[in-house]
Amino acid sequence: MTPHRQTDPAAPSLEQARRQIARYGLTADPQAVLVAARLMAAGARIGQAGEVHFGRFGLSTGRYRLLADLEDHGGEKSPSQLATSLGVSRATVTGLVDGLEREGLVARRPSTDDGRGNVVILTARGADRLRELAPEHFARMQSMVAGLSVEERTVFLDLLARIVAGIEALAED
Amino acid sequence: MTPHRQTDPAAPSLEQARRQIARYGLTADPQAVLVAARLMAAGARIGQAGEVHFGRFGLSTGRYRLLADLEDHGGEKSPSQLATSLGVSRATVTGLVDGLEREGLVARRPSTDDGRGNVVILTARGADRLRELAPEHFARMQSMVAGLSVEERTVFLDLLARIVAGIEALAED
DNA sequence: TATCAGTGCTTAGGGAGCTAACTATTGGGT
């Protein structure tokens, strides 16, 4: 359960960026590259921290998101809908539901109006689990951004959204 | 190779945050929770986009980082050092090196001054690969943050660093 | 009405990362 401890690993420096760009005789802006690299490093760290966080409650990030999404929709949703709203593949939903079902936090029922379909249901145990973890979960989420003032958070939200829009530049084509 | 396409999946809304907090009668600040949730969502997306990006060159994020780190250190480093500087476990380095060695981008040599140790060496093919992908890599990194002005990037860098410092709040204890 | 493309879900297989446990070697304390 104790995850790999990182002193401050992948925090690339401006110097590194500059050196790499120079090595290949490119003309990229080192600061821009640095921002992108730092963001990718931060993304990885947040992901790992999230797993540790949810691991405390016997869940993973994916499983928590599925449970929370289910609760937000009256505790009942098809795997396809879940895949869409969580932004993962249907195969991934199958795996997440398998795990959650094994622990009795959700249940599968055949759909009444589509012979192919399933419905995933949040069980009482699942709802309990969400209720139990909520206080600590939200408290930790809050303290994660406690280093920023309200105004700074607003700015950050704006800048982050614009970068997220730029992510497709990495993946696109 | 074509990854799962997401319209705009896990972009939680302020309303959702508010509703969840209210459901459990908590007193958390919805905006703060929103920032944390958005950041986690963004982290996941960036991670996936990174895999797509490096997948184009027959690499993964981890493998690229290992190659780049190697090059930054004269093309020679021990697995333990790599684990430390990449911020991953030694077991993960073993796996990454296995893969890179299979493709001839890296080679293992027994250490001369420590009978237990290995040295991982960047091969000519490995250096070539880095050189080939550099132009596109840096161009895409740059365009990822192209939506921000230089000043905004500086602000973002500062805010991000302060949040990264707060990540331990999620994982700590 | 018979067919067939599309949709819903699962299975199979792969890569990344982790922890825990094991082997081999080193090096400091007695």
Place this chain on the structure above:
DNA sequence: ACCCAATAGTTAGCTCCCTAAGCACTGATA
């Protein structure tokens, strides 16, 4: 000089997520 804890690396086994391929069912079209 010897022993034993610490260190280097690997292996085994887990979770998450993915793609690709398969099966079951639906529904529009000829």
